[in-house]
Amino acid sequence: MQLGNRIRTLRLELKMSQTELGKRALIPQTTISDWENSKSIPNVEEIKRIAKALGVSVVELLDDKPA
Numbered sequence: 001m002q003l004g005n006r007i008r009t010l011r012l013e014l015k016m017s018q019t020e021l022g023k024r025a026l027i028p029q030t031t032i033s034d035w036e037n038s039k040s041i042p043n044v045e046e047i048k049r050i051a052k053a054l055g056v057s058v059v060e061l062l063d064d065k066p067a
Contacts, residue, residue, distance in 0.1 A: 001064050008036040010054045010061070024053035 001009070011021050018036070022029040027046060034040045042050060051061040 002038060003041060003062065004036045004038045006061060006063075007032070007050060007054075010056060014054065016054075021050070021053055025049040 007021075011018070016024075018029045018032045021027075022032050025032075025046070026049060027042075031040070031042075031046075032050075035042055047058055047061060051058045054061065
């Protein structure tokens with residue numbers, strides 16, 4: 001599973017909007033949308049913040065198995 005799809009899947013499991021995830025991770029909603037639509041990829045620091053905001057480890061976030 002691509003990272004953007006993984007972020008979307010985990011976010012939706014938590015019933016969280018892109019805006020809410022962005023607020024929690026201090027990342028613009030438009031950036032999260034770009035990741036989820038495979039238009040760009042997050043850097044290491046952003047991955048750490050997204051994982052924390054989603055309540056998962058970085059390893060869990062980067063795991064390519066289906067959520």
